[in-house]
Amino acid sequence: MKSVIFNIIYVLYLVTVTNADLRKYDLNNVNILDDELLAEYKKSPNVRVVYYYKNDFHRLGVFLKQLDKSAEYLTLYGVKTGIYDCNKEKHAETCDENRVEQNFYTYSNDRELIKLDMETMFDVNSIMSNILQLVLLREVPILQSKEERLEHEDKYKGSYDIIYGYQKAIGTHEHRIFMEIAYAYHDKFKFAVTTVKQSTEGLVDSKNIKDVGVWVILCKDAKSRADTCSHIKYEGNMDLANLAAYVRTLSLPLIFHFPEDGQVIPYFSDGGTNVVYLFYTRNNKKDVMSKAKIVTESFRGVAGVVCVDRNNHMGTSHTVVVIIIVVVVVFVVITCIIIGVVICMKWYMSVIHYLFQYNSDAGIIPVEGFNGETPAVAVSLKNKWNSPVFMSKKEFSNLNVYAFVYEQLKTILPEPTVTTKEEIPEEEISSQDESPEVTPDALSDRPPDQPDPEDVEQQDDQVAEAVHRARFKTQMDLDLVPTLTDKTFPKTVQVKDLLFVLFYLPFDDKSMAFLRAYGDASRKLENDTDQSLARVNCHDWTDVCGHEKVITYPVVKVYQQGKLLMNYNGLLDTDEVVKTFKLLKHAGQSNLKSVKDIQNFIGEMSVFKEVAAELKSKFAYGINMNGEGKDIAKMKFNTHLPAIIVLKMSDTLEPFTVYGGQFQKSEILKFISESTMPKMPEMTVQIFPALYSQKKPFVIAFLDDLEKSVSVKNELEKVVKTNKFHGLKFCWLSVVLSLTMVK
Numbered sequence: 001m002k003s004v005i006f007n008i009i010y011v012l013y014l015v016t017v018t019n020a021d022l023r024k025y026d027l028n029n030v031n032i033l034d035d036e037l038l039a040e041y042k043k044s045p046n047v048r049v050v051y052y053y054k055n056d057f058h059r060l061g062v063f064l065k066q067l068d069k070s071a072e073y074l075t076l077y078g079v080k081t082g083i084y085d086c087n088k089e090k091h092a093e094t095c096d097e098n099r100v101e102q103n104f105y106t107y108s109n110d111r112e113l114i115k116l117d118m119e120t121m122f123d124v125n126s127i128m129s130n131i132l133q134l135v136l137l138r139e140v141p142i143l144q145s146k147e148e149r150l151e152h153e154d155k156y157k158g159s160y161d162i163i164y165g166y167q168k169a170i171g172t173h174e175h176r177i178f179m180e181i182a183y184a185y186h187d188k189f190k191f192a193v194t195t196v197k198q199s200t201e202g203l204v205d206s207k208n209i210k211d212v213g214v215w216v217i218l219c220k221d222a223k224s225r226a227d228t229c230s231h232i233k234y235e236g237n238m239d240l241a242n243l244a245a246y247v248r249t250l251s252l253p254l255i256f257h258f259p260e261d262g263q264v265i266p267y268f269s270d271g272g273t274n275v276v277y278l279f280y281t282r283n284n285k286k287d288v289m290s291k292a293k294i295v296t297e298s299f300r301g302v303a304g305v306v307c308v309d310r311n312n313h314m315g316t317s318h319t320v321v322v323i324i325i326v327v328v329v330v331f332v333v334i335t336c337i338i339i340g341v342v343i344c345m346k347w348y349m350s351v352i353h354y355l356f357q358y359n360s361d362a363g364i365i366p367v368e369g370f371n372g373e374t375p376a377v378a379v380s381l382k383n384k385w386n387s388p389v390f391m392s393k394k395e396f397s398n399l400n401v402y403a404f405v406y407e408q409l410k411t412i413l414p415e416p417t418v419t420t421k422e423e424i425p426e427e428e429i430s431s432q433d434e435s436p437e438v439t440p441d442a443l444s445d446r447p448p449d450q451p452d453p454e455d456v457e458q459q460d461d462q463v464a465e466a467v468h469r470a471r472f473k474t475q476m477d478l479d480l481v482p483t484l485t486d487k488t489f490p491k492t493v494q495v496k497d498l499l500f501v502l503f504y505l506p507f508d509d510k511s512m513a514f515l516r517a518y519g520d521a522s523r524k525l526e527n528d529t530d531q532s533l534a535r536v537n538c539h540d541w542t543d544v545c546g547h548e549k550v551i552t553y554p555v556v557k558v559y560q561q562g563k564l565l566m567n568y569n570g571l572l573d574t575d576e577v578v579k580t581f582k583l584l585k586h587a588g589q590s591n592l593k594s595v596k597d598i599q600n601f602i603g604e605m606s607v608f609k610e611v612a613a614e615l616k617s618k619f620a621y622g623i624n625m626n627g628e629g630k631d632i633a634k635m636k637f638n639t640h641l642p643a644i645i646v647l648k649m650s651d652t653l654e655p656f657t658v659y660g661g662q663f664q665k666s667e668i669l670k671f672i673s674e675s676t677m678p679k680m681p682e683m684t685v686q687i688f689p690a691l692y693s694q695k696k697p698f699v700i701a702f703l704d705d706l707e708k709s710v711s712v713k714n715e716l717e718k719v720v721k722t723n724k725f726h727g728l729k730f731c732w733l734s735v736v737l738s739l740t741m742v743k
Contacts, residue, residue, distance in 0.1 A: 022053050022085050025064050029071035033082040035091045042107040046078045047135050051104040052094055054086040060101075063118060067104075070127040077183055079131055106134055112551045114505060126171035132179035133170065133193075133507050137539055139186045140179065142170075142507040143194045144476070146201045152192055153229045157222035160190040162229075163247065166200050166213040167193060170507055174212040174238050181243055188251050193507075204233040212238055216250060216301065232300055236412075246301045249273045254296045255305045259312055267304035272382050274303035274412070276405055279376040281310045288375045291401045298402060302409060303379070310374050377401055379408035476515060480522035484536050489544050492534060494562040498585055500577070502535040503545050504554040511554040514572040518556075521577040532581065558584065680720050680730045694729055701732040 022032070033041065033050065041048040051067065064083075071081035086095035094100060104121070106113040113134060121127045133140065143149050149164065156162060163185075165178045175193070182191040200206040203215050214234040222229055236242040252266050252273075267275050276295050280288035288307065296305050370376065370388075375396045378388040391404040484492055484501065493499060502518050504511035515535070522533045538545035538553065548557060548564075556568035556577070565584070570576040681687055683700065691698070701716055703709035713732060720730050 022083065022088075025061060027064065027068050027083070029075075029081070030064075030068050031080065031082040033084045033089075035089055037082065038084050038089075038092060041080065041082055042112075043110045044080070044107070045109055046080070047113070047131065048107045049074070049079060049081040049104060049131060050107065051081075051083045052086050052092065052100045053083050054095060054101045057101065063122070066123050066127060067121075070124050070131075073124070073128060074131060077132060077135055079135060106131070111546060114508065115552050120171055120509065125173040125176045129171050129176035129179050132176070132183060136179065136182055136186065136191075137542075140182045140191045140193055141539065143192050143199050144196050144506060144512070146199050149192070149194070149199050152190075153217055153219050154225050156190050157219045157225055157227060157229065159220060161220045161250070162190045162192060162217040163250075164200075164203070164215045164217055165191070165193045166197065166206075166209055167195055168211040169195060170509065172211075177238060177240050177243060178214070180240060181247055184244070185247050185251065189247070203231055214238075214243070232297075234301065236302075245273065249304065250301050252304055254300070255292055255307055258306055258308050260309065265304075265306060267306070268385060272385070274382050274409060275380045275385060276303050276305050277308055277376075277378040277380070277388060278305065279308045279310050279370065279374045279378075281374045284375045285309075287396070291375075291377070291396070291398060294398055294402060295405055299405060299409060302412070303405075310372070377404060379405060381408070381412075476519050477523055478515070478519045478535075480526055480531060480533065481519055482531070482534050484534050484541075484544070486541055486544050489536065489541075493559045496530065496532060496559065497561060498530075498532050498565075498581070499559045500533045500556055500568065500581060501559065502533075502554060502556050503538055503548065503550040504535065506537060506539050508553050510572070514554045517572060517574040518577060520574040521581075524574065524578050525581060532585075533577075680717060680732065683731045683733045691729060691731065696727060696729040699725075699728050699730045701730075702735050703732050704735045 030051075031037065038050065041050060049071075051064075067081065074081060084092055084095075086092065086100070094105065102118050103115045104118065105115055116130060121130060133142075141152070143152060153162065163182070165175075167175045167178065169175070178191075178193060185191075194200065197206070197209070200209065200213065200215070203213075203217075206213065215231050216234070217229050217231045219229040234243065234246055236246055249267075253261070256265055256267070258265065265275070267273050276299070278288050278292050278295075292305050292307055295303075370378070370390060376390060377396075378390045380386075380388040389408055391401070394400045394404075481502075482488075482492075489501075493501075502515065504515055506512065518533065518535070522531075525533065536544050536548075538550060550557075554572070558565045558568055568577075568580060570580050681691070683691065683698075701712060703713055716730065716732075719725070
């Protein structure tokens, strides 16, 4: 009965996969593509996103729903999203790619950009942020070190301010917000993003950031490359409305001089911002301007500063408004006599409301509460511009002005970066009144015995945190991996006898993980006199990557004397890269004519050459064809010619294996693949796929570094040496290493 049930379930599963039908999904914003529309998508100069629908699988419905929502938002940024039904159209070559349904593809100008794994695109935020990062490839570079950040600053000194964001990971909600702001304001500011904390070193409060941080690096006013760019930290909530308002305020003038700069104050438009007013006359203008500079530096992005010339600020604008009001009152009186008092009064109130609105939009300075004395300072909060709050009669000192402005704005400053007393140039600190000193502790509303919530680490996934720490706690060692450009790439490829080139994207997680391993490989090969590992950043040098037909990332291509030798298809691992390099440098096959050579490499038969050519990047091969290896084969390996022998110098349990099957290419390939595996290997992430492919039950010994484990391993090795359990695969796993990874 159980067998019948199993068969029924199996058949139903096959039917479900075979009869995949896209129509069952409710898609409103994603375009369904045929061959013609797919070709148009690929040729478009704008970024196009395509998912190739092939089979139904678990969570596909959830993913398509998120993709459909994202498609609606992405159209605002010029990005179109489509689905190509491989079961219906059947003409796209991409449909035949392995795991095509687990990825979606991006195109522009008839080129495939990058392939994005569905595992990293699980919701609207991750889809939006990754695609926007691709759209703004050049406008928002991903920087990996402090040195790269400083180079970025040098590049824009004297021309642009930089908005720099730290994200714990690409694809988060905060990353999406940052990218949407970058899209809207990349014509006014330069943007850059990083996922490496070390690159934020030297910026305000960088040591205390957790998951996200945003800084404004002020390079526009730098006179030369020798000048240092100052910087301020965004202290507001990381949501789209607040960050957009902050950046919009940054784009406005630092100080607006009324009425010298005009009658319309820019801080009232497009939703407006908070305003600090400083009133002066000719006699105290210099003193007030020094206070204005302190306020702009301390509250930039939070409030605009209006400096009002008390001698002129009641000029034309108020005269015009008074004339308009007189005319309106006369007009209203006449109208009331004609159409009746009740209707007239309703209309009159709407006119009065309009005049007050005009008063704000036109930028007329509110003077309620201003007694005419200068110098003076007042603060109007956003949308309350007609109700300014003036500082009471205190000494008009730098510290008092700062403290007053902060007191008015503190409700909209969640955790301000406070300018300390030492940073405020004070004319006479000793003559201060009894105003409390402004310090970070004094400005905080948190009780002294209550810990800062940001100091309480919340980590639900210890393994993920361990991986994150391992990846970023040290800087990548890339000193021996030169970066190639469109100029240096052709020359370097031509002069090198053997050259490995890594093509990568700096915002791709797999690329950056492998780049670290690649750098470690270069260090292991540093004794090689000819540096033979290089890299190309496809974010910066798209023309080089396009010419070399790089369509997936990361990828390593191997060149020999100016020509492409092969694509590296091994594991993205340090030791694998080193091994492959050494094997290729050894030149694959050798024609062995002496006993000494034969002791290093044993083999025979013409088909062996084909196998050697196919696997030359994984193993070293030798061949002897003159018969001198006969005695060696018999004495050392107890076999007769022709013979294929796999030598495993590091395997003490089975130092060699002799092939006894037919001399067919497929059989030899299988034999070599299985025989090169140690007799009782350590189970690691790298070796597990090869172990699993043998389809044998595992016998796993879990060992630590104690004496008892050593004894157990020795006894198990004795069992393995008997060769009585061919149907099992013996291996061992280090419990000490596993625990270290989790800590």
